[in-house]
Amino acid sequence: MEDGKEIDEKRVNEAEAVKAKANEHFREKNYEEAIRLYTEAIKLNPNAAAYYANRSIANLRKEYYGDALADATRAVDLDRAYVKGYYRRAAANMAMGRFKASLKDFETVVRVRPGDKDARQKYQQCQKIVRQKAFEKAIAVDAKETKLPSESIVxxxxxxxxxxxxxxxxxxxxxxxxxxxxxxxxxxxxxxxxxxxxxxxxxxxxxxxxxxxxxxxxxxxxxxxxxxxxxxxxxxxxxxxxxxxxxxxxxxxxxxxxxxxxxxxxxxxxxxxxxxxxxxxxxxxxxxxxxxxxxxxxxxxxxxxxxxxxxxxxxxxxxxxxxxxxxxxxxxxxxxxxxxxxxxxxxxxxxxxxxxxxxxxxxxxxxxxxxxxxxxxxxxxxxxxxxxxxxxxxxxxxxxxxxxxxxxxxxxxxxxxxxxxxxxxxxxxxxxxxxxxxxxxxxxxxxxxxxxxxxxxxxxxxxxxxxxxxxxxxxxxxxxxxxxxx
Structure with missing residues (x-):
């Protein structure tokens, strides 16, 4: 069944049952099986943002950062108000060193949930890293005149x-x-x-x-x-x-x-x-x-x-x-x-x-x-x-x-x-x-x-x-x- 089309109630219930099994495997740290079951749930109901977000974090635990990013992006595409999707996408981008992309998603989370202390803390931390990277890039322009760490210790x-x-x-x-x-x-x-x-x-x-x-x-x-x-x-x-x-x-x-x-x-x-x-x-x-x-x-x-x-x-x-x-x-x-x-x-x-x-x-x-x-x-x-x-x-x-x-x-x-x-x-x-x-x-x-x-x-x-x-x-x-x- 194509994404976006209405799924009958039987398949929705089947998908929820499969997702519940996947969650159990995730909690038991059996991430490969969790990924397989989340995939099965997605086939039954491709319109559920949470399934992609859950598969995203299972992929993160397996260090499949590319797949985690794709799943989190799909979750956000399905539900623009789904905050967990932005969290997951930010984590996947961070794992690959893409801090500016992470910062953009944390900005979205803070805007949607201004009272979320954890989100604001992560936003500020990510912002600090982006600024630090920009500073390092700026001072590296003339790297020949910059002392290496090994040269500054006696x-x-x-x-x-x-x-x-x-x-x-x-x-x-x-x-x-x-x-x-x-x-x-x-x-x-x-x-x-x-x-x-x-x-x-x-x-x-x-x-x-x-x-x-x-x-x-x-x-x-x-x-x-x-x-x-x-x-x-x-x-x-x-x-x-x-x-x-x-x-x-x-x-x-x-x-x-x-x-x-x-x-x-x-x-x-x-x-x-x-x-x-x-x-x-x-x-x-x-x-x-x-x-x-x-x-x-x-x-x-x-x-x-x-x-x-x-x-x-x-x-x-x-x-x-x-x-x-x-x-x-x-x-x-x-x-x-x-x-x-x-x-x-x-x-x-x-x-x-x-x-x-x-x-x-x-x-x-x-x-x-x-x-x-x-x-x-x-x-x-x-x-x-x-x-x-x-x-x-x-x-x-x-x-x-x-x-x-x-x-x-x-x-x-x-x-x-x-x-x-x-x-x-x-x-x-x-x-x-x-x-x-x-x-x-x-x-x-x-x-x-x-x-x-x-x-x-x-x-x-x-x-x-x-x-x-x-x-x-x-x-x-x-x-x-x-x-x-x-």
């Missing part, structure tokens, strides 16, 4: 108080320091800012000299480990090291992006990973993820966490460092590892990746964007991304890319999987995700991949371990709060 001038009893190092980081750091942070103690800055400045120097696409040989008889998203789940990171051993020259690792955000121990995660990068620069590798970005950190918690545990200057320094993280790694010239996935066009080569200027905030399109944001799909060909950024690519796309670049398969992360990993596209596209029970609500396993010189992947899965009573998103922007169901 570590030698930072005093260490006598009462500080935590880890220290002098000229070079040591394995003993890293062991002490793991224990110190496990006990919810903060590394002194002097040593945090020393780690960050040291890592920046290393990464500036690195390449956009890093070649990683895996010698005969060795073991190599690839981990996916960690997302600030520090205690699960410690569990990976317990299960698989701490990084060393004999136990090299590649962490494949999204080290921070959402989880509320992101500072501990990133300092640990950067510390090991400094200690073992030729045996410890890190790829940039879509959450290693100023916009994402501003919304999803890392920026607020760094400000809370250290200061705003350090948050800016992290952003500077992200811009030098490699975008991909090639293992023994036969396996390409990137955070997101493949490209919106055929013919992209490894040389094309090598030539990308990575020293920037991730753009909305192009090779860099797609390396960070794209996802595989089961059907052949390509389709628009559910996230609203990047592309979705099928098994034929993966097969052509691997054939043209003499690769056996690709490894990527970026997506929650029930078992922590998924092998797709006839074995040529592997997803690994290392944050179990993601955000304390998904009940997924985490996983990591180990391999030797034959590059045959072996999968280890694991459950989440207990962590201190600090909820995920504890430092997230208030704009993401209060998005419930109708």
């Amino acid at each position: 570590v030698e001038d930072i005093d260490v108080e006598e009462k500080y009893e935590g880890p220290r190092f002098d000229e070079e980081i040591t394995a003993d320091f890293m062991v002490s750091l793991l224990t110190w942070q496990r006990d919810q103690k903060t590394l002194h800012k002097k040593y945090a800055y020393k780690i960050l400045l040291g890592v920046k120097e290393l990464l500036v000299a690195d390449l956009t696409l890093v070649s990683v040989p895996i010698p005969d008889g060795s073991k190599f480990t690839v981990c996916g998203d960690i997302h600030g789940q520090y205690y699960d990171l410690l569990n990976i090291f317990k299960l698989n051993g701490v990084p060393s020259e004999a136990n090299p690792y590649l962490f494949n992006g999204d080290f921070v955000d959402r989880g509320s121990f992101s500072v501990e995660v990133i300092l640990t990973l950067f510390g090991y990068k400094l200690l073992y620069p030729k045996f410890f590798f890190m790829s940039r993820g879509n959450h290693e970005s100023a916009n994402m950190n501003l919304m999803y918690g890392f920026h607020g966490e760094v400000k809370s545990k250290y200061n705003a200057h350090m948050a800016e320094l992290f952003t500077e460092i992200y811009n030098h993280l490699p975008l991909a790694h090639c293992l023994s010239d036969r396996v390409l590892v990137m955070h997101g996935g493949l490209f919106s066009r055929d013919g992209v080569t490894l040389d094309d990746i090598r030539k990308v200027d990575r020293n920037q905030e991730p753009p909305d399109q192009g090779i860099m964007c797609e390396l960070l944001w794209s996802d595989p799909q089961d059907q052949w060909g390509r389709s628009a991304s559910k996230r609203g950024v990047g592309t979705q690519f099928g098994p034929d796309v993966t097969e052509r890319f691997c054939s043209e670049n003499n690769l056996e398969y690709i490894i990527r992360s970026h997506e929650v999987k029930p078992n922590g990993y998924e092998v797709a596209h006839n074995g040529q596209c592997i997803t690994v995700f290392s944050a179990p029970n993601y955000c304390d609500q998904m009940d997924n396993r985490g996983a990591f991949i180990t391999m030797s010189s034959d590059l045959k992947p072996e999968f280890t899965t694991f459950r989440a371990v207990p962590h201190p009573d600090v909820k995920p998103m504890a430092y997230a922007n208030i704009l993401l709060s209060g998005l419930g169901l109708m």
Whole structure:
């Protein structure tokens, strides 16, 4: 039945019953099933704005920002007075860093509900971000004369108080320091800012000299480990090291992006990973993820966490460092590892990746964007991304890319999987995700991949371990709060 036409009472009642089931699945955090049922309800009654709005928030929870935006827009089109639709559309736009579009919707909500304190607070917060972005753009016009955060800190001038009893190092980081750091942070103690800055400045120097696409040989008889998203789940990171051993020259690792955000121990995660990068620069590798970005950190918690545990200057320094993280790694010239996935066009080569200027905030399109944001799909060909950024690519796309670049398969992360990993596209596209029970609500396993010189992947899965009573998103922007169901 076409939108806008009258639906008979029987179908209206059927649709309401299906929506009620969808709401139950949503409350149980089974978002895929909730999306499926909301879709079924929409087919029965395509004129109900609430169905689209509810599917919108389920898509938001799955990080399908593009689909969430489309649903919220449809809800608003159906009912211009439906305030929840404007809320949802604002959230979807914020998730993609489109703050001006979010502000427009919050203006509508405040105009319709002038007494809504939550709406006014969100409007004012969004307005503040838009003004901040405009200011940053204005001062970036002559960026050559603007001091980088790394240039405005003198570590030698930072005093260490006598009462500080935590880890220290002098000229070079040591394995003993890293062991002490793991224990110190496990006990919810903060590394002194002097040593945090020393780690960050040291890592920046290393990464500036690195390449956009890093070649990683895996010698005969060795073991190599690839981990996916960690997302600030520090205690699960410690569990990976317990299960698989701490990084060393004999136990090299590649962490494949999204080290921070959402989880509320992101500072501990990133300092640990950067510390090991400094200690073992030729045996410890890190790829940039879509959450290693100023916009994402501003919304999803890392920026607020760094400000809370250290200061705003350090948050800016992290952003500077992200811009030098490699975008991909090639293992023994036969396996390409990137955070997101493949490209919106055929013919992209490894040389094309090598030539990308990575020293920037991730753009909305192009090779860099797609390396960070794209996802595989089961059907052949390509389709628009559910996230609203990047592309979705099928098994034929993966097969052509691997054939043209003499690769056996690709490894990527970026997506929650029930078992922590998924092998797709006839074995040529592997997803690994290392944050179990993601955000304390998904009940997924985490996983990591180990391999030797034959590059045959072996999968280890694991459950989440207990962590201190600090909820995920504890430092997230208030704009993401209060998005419930109708």
